[in-house]
Amino acid sequence: MKYKVTHTTNYIYEFPATLCHNLMFQIPPNLSFQNVEEYSCDISPKPSSEIERTDFFGNKYLYFSVERSHKNLTVSSKSVVQLTVPPWISVKPSETMPWEKVVELLHSTETSTDVRQYYLESNHVQFVDGVRAYALKSFTPERPIMEAMLELNTRIFRDFAFTPGFSDISTPLEKVFKHRKGVCQDFAHFSLACLRVIGLSARYVSGYLETLPPPGKPKMIGADASHAWIAIYIPGHDWVEFDATNNLLVNDKHIRVAVGRDFADVTPLKGIVYSGSEQEMKVSVDVRKLKTE
Incomplete structure (x- = not known):
């Protein structure tokens, strides 16, 4: 599968902004199953400084600043990405390690800290009341980890309603769990x-x-904006990705951009603006399949 991605963000200020500093996480990486053939980013007005860096988690990101008066800021990133089927698609869930054994390995020195850091709480991932009991309905004793994860993925898909407008990124997880609704994040x-x-x-x-989507196929939920899903560490298979919003074991239709502990680590575009007025933000995302030769 080959895709062209266009992600455009437009900030409109009531009164001119004099300065802004920004971080942008919209640069897809090259992976064994994802090849980035083209990438470009257009910013208007032209930044005073622009530097591409790599963060703690290995993600590429762009820092830029605009140091002159402006009433609009437009950022448009474009990429062409070739995807192949990821290796976990061929894994037999019943043959993966029992999940308790994985926990033992993670809490020992046999596993690197790069992996172990992801079993801790983070800004948007708190251990609220009831979550453990919900998880253990799928993670029963001695159950293979991937088999349990597939069931958990399906239960979340069935129990939670995709409801745009119910939440924003500041909505606590406790509220999402209580009302069983939200968006992909x-x-x-x-x-x-x-x-x-x-x-x-x-x-x-x-x-x-x-x-x-292809003719006759249903449109996937979350396709009109940047999307989010998760990856679980399974020994022998590395990171295996699941999309609860669409009840999928992630395949060759998901274009990866960045990974982190939660949304706060990989916000598509964030920054600081010096202005004495309100602002409006408009975001559009377009992902189109291209014909392969």
Whole structure:
């Protein structure tokens, strides 16, 4: 599968801003199953400084500043990405390690700290009351970890309603759990809480889905904006990705951008602006399948 991704953010200020500093996480990485053929970013007005860096989690990001008066800021990133089927698609869930054994390994020195850091709480992933009991309905004693994760993924898909407008990024996980509704970021954060509270390592994944599905196929939920899902660490198979919003074991239709503990680590665009007025933000995402040669 080959896709063209266009992610455009437009800030409109009531009165001119004099200065802004920004961090942008919209640069897809090259992976064994994802090849980035083209990438570009257009920023208007032209930044005074612009530097591409790599963060603690290995994500590429762009820092830029605009140091002159402006009433609009437009950031448009474009990429062409070739995807192949990831290796975990061929894994037999029943043959993966019992989840309790994975917990033992994670809490020993046999596993690197790069993996172990993902079983801790984070800004948006708190161990609220009831989450552990919810998780253990799928993670029963001695059950293979991938088999249990597939069931948890399905339960979240069935129990929670995708409800745009119910939450924003400041909505606490406790409220999402209580009302059983939210958007893809909420489903990802809840999935992470379920896994981390029982001692497993899991990380947040940001990216995109195809905007328009093939003829006769249903449109995937979350395709009109940047998307989010999770990856759980399974010994022998590394990080395996699941999308509870669409009840999927992630395949060759998900374009990966960045990974972190939660949304706060990989916000698509964030920054500080010096202005004495209100601002409006408009975001559009378009993901189109391209014909392969």
